[in-house]
Amino acid sequence: MAATASLSTPIASDAPADHRRNKGFTRWIVLAILFVSLGGTLFPFFLAAFNAIKTPADYAANGPLAFPHSFDLTALKNFWANVDFTRKLFNSILISGCTAILAVVLSLLNAYAIGIGRVRGGRVLLVILLISIMAPQEALIYPLYYMAKQVGLFDSMLSVILIIGVLHTAFGTYLLSSVLTTFPREIIEAAQIDNASRWQILWLVIVPVLRPTLAVLATFFFIWTWNEFLIPLVFLVSNNNQTVSVAMGVLSGANTQDPTAVAAASLLGVTPTVIFFLIFQRTLTRGVAAGAVK
Amino acid sequence: MEKSKNSGRAGYYLYILPGMLGFALIVLVPLIANFAISFTTWKGIGTPRYIGLQNYERLLVDAAFWGSIQHTLIFIISMTILPIILGLVLAAVLFDYISAQFGETLSSFFRAGFYLPQILPLTAAGVLWGWILNPIGIVNAVLKAIGLDFMAQNWLGDASYAIWAVSAVIVWIQVGYCLVVFMSGLARVDPSLYEAAELDNASWFGRFRYITIPMLMPEIFVVALTTLIAALKVFAPIYVLTSGGPDNATTVPSYLSYYHFFTTNRVGYAAAISTLQTLVTIMLGVFFLRMQSKQTEGER
Numbered sequence: 287m288a289a290t291a292s293l294s295t296p297i298a299s300d301a302p303a304d305h306r307r308n309k310g311f312t313r314w315i316v317l318a319i320l321f322v323s324l325g326g327t328l329f330p331f332f333l334a335a336f337n338a339i340k341t342p343a344d345y346a347a348n349g350p351l352a353f354p355h356s357f358d359l360t361a362l363k364n365f366w367a368n369v370d371f372t373r374k375l376f377n378s379i380l381i382s383g384c385t386a387i388l389a390v391v392l393s394l395l396n397a398y399a400i401g402i403g404r405v406r407g408g409r410v411l412l413v414i415l416l417i418s419i420m421a422p423q424e425a426l427i428y429p430l431y432y433m434a435k436q437v438g439l440f441d442s443m444l445s446v447i448l449i450i451g452v453l454h455t456a457f458g459t460y461l462l463s464s465v466l467t468t469f470p471r472e473i474i475e476a477a478q479i480d481n482a483s484r485w486q487i488l489w490l491v492i493v494p495v496l497r498p499t500l501a502v503l504a505t506f507f508f509i510w511t512w513n514e515f516l517i518p519l520v521f522l523v524s525n526n527n528q529t530v531s532v533a534m535g536v537l538s539g540a541n542t543q544d545p546t547a548v549a550a551a552s553l554l555g556v557t558p559t560v561i562f563f564l565i566f567q568r569t570l571t572r573g574v575a576a577g578a579v580k
Numbered sequence: 581m582e583k584s585k586n587s588g589r590a591g592y593y594l595y596i597l598p599g600m601l602g603f604a605l606i607v608l609v610p611l612i613a614n615f616a617i618s619f620t621t622w623k624g625i626g627t628p629r630y631i632g633l634q635n636y637e638r639l640l641v642d643a644a645f646w647g648s649i650q651h652t653l654i655f656i657i658s659m660t661i662l663p664i665i666l667g668l669v670l671a672a673v674l675f676d677y678i679s680a681q682f683g684e685t686l687s688s689f690f691r692a693g694f695y696l697p698q699i700l701p702l703t704a705a706g707v708l709w710g711w712i713l714n715p716i717g718i719v720n721a722v723l724k725a726i727g728l729d730f731m732a733q734n735w736l737g738d739a740s741y742a743i744w745a746v747s748a749v750i751v752w753i754q755v756g757y758c759l760v761v762f763m764s765g766l767a768r769v770d771p772s773l774y775e776a777a778e779l780d781n782a783s784w785f786g787r788f789r790y791i792t793i794p795m796l797m798p799e800i801f802v803v804a805l806t807t808l809i810a811a812l813k814v815f816a817p818i819y820v821l822t823s824g825g826p827d828n829a830t831t832v833p834s835y836l837s838y839y840h841f842f843t844t845n846r847v848g849y850a851a852a853i854s855t856l857q858t859l860v861t862i863m864l865g866v867f868f869l870r871m872q873s874k875q876t877e878g879e880r
Binding site: 324351399404416421422424427430449452453512516519520537549556563570 | 591596599603606610611613614617678690692694696699700703710812815816819820833837841847851853854857
């Protein structure tokens, strides 16, 4: 391999230039095709944004494809007020935030025992935990619904936080156990010699080192929970407890009579995640990959 | 020495206690309960009555259930197969062509753009697409604008088109996930492989076929497994776009069990559907993980 590399060096320096000259036209075609496909992918977002700010008269006169000739926030304001969007946003943030914290803490504790403590049966536990990822939520939902009613947790955000938090723990345990299995033992042994307890080692030695990974994990859990649908749909029946995702789901097909209103609803429904995406784009795209390969 | 080591390990069990307690209460017990309920007839109130395999027998002759299985197969195409193919091509183009010709930044820009639909709440994506696909929506407006009026349809309301319309939305959602995973896999590939192939005058397709795909096999496995599991569970897009209709033309097992649990209150029957679904998913998962471990053994 090394020989090939050294042989190819002088040729390689010419080859790309050649390559570029020859394919000068092709490369622009490829780029154009990519831009058109990306445009197609993002088109629904632009459509929603354009039409959400039109007056119904403008929409009726010029159709959905025209640039807005008017600027009118009535549809957005109406949707916001009608579904009490402030409340939905607050609920979503509260539920997603608490779930992310709960799931990260549970994953960390599990992974500490499996990866650092090497408890007997740790590998088996990891395999059993896979059930939480694989089992369809429908297979858990009715017993959970019944249990929640029995213990008075029905229609409470706490039930949703506990359920989704535990379900996400399986993924977190996986990821963190594989990280912790390769954690340098010397650091832990040094702490043990200093008479640090297990609890102290976890919080004062391991957590600071793992902070970036934990942050990625928390970001993921936050967004997954934000997008979660079936569990909040079943558990959060009162309007006051609903999340953005459920509010959007319940709305579906409700008022197709007024296209600008639906555009406004779609725009508001997707905006929070688009904002998260712009903030966490790098973290997310890298994290997906890291999670998948582990 | 040995003794202290053992008791040292035992202490760590305290740390998995909360996680395991949660797992038992929220996954294991409900799963077993659901399995048990599937052998009963129950309205959700009163005492469930044991009826043996009757729910399963009824499933075998339920046209809606068989339809839902067929639809799942179609969704496997739109959730797993098509996105993997499109994701592979896109990833290869971005990695081995755009990066080389136009630079890293542009290729990450494309990657991010194609990934965006993947992180939306499915319900918000559903409202957006419901609005685009409705009879007075964008798709029909475009067709009208380019003089193809006769192709305009009630995309989600017509039993013969609804499943394809929903499939198209699912492809739109899924491509980004495959793309991102594949691109990170390609980062592992030794660039000299591509250089050598280029010197041998291998065509782009040749490099794709003989370098990209074989190198990405581990990622393809992972993506296939995760998207297959997701395809078997697909629920929110159906709920939002069509509610399983028109005439059960888009119903899936998840929607069917949700419907019987909470609308018709045939809890035992719904439990039977979701139990079958669980068994199929777990069998598929085990099969895939086996294949994967065989494959990696072969490589070593």
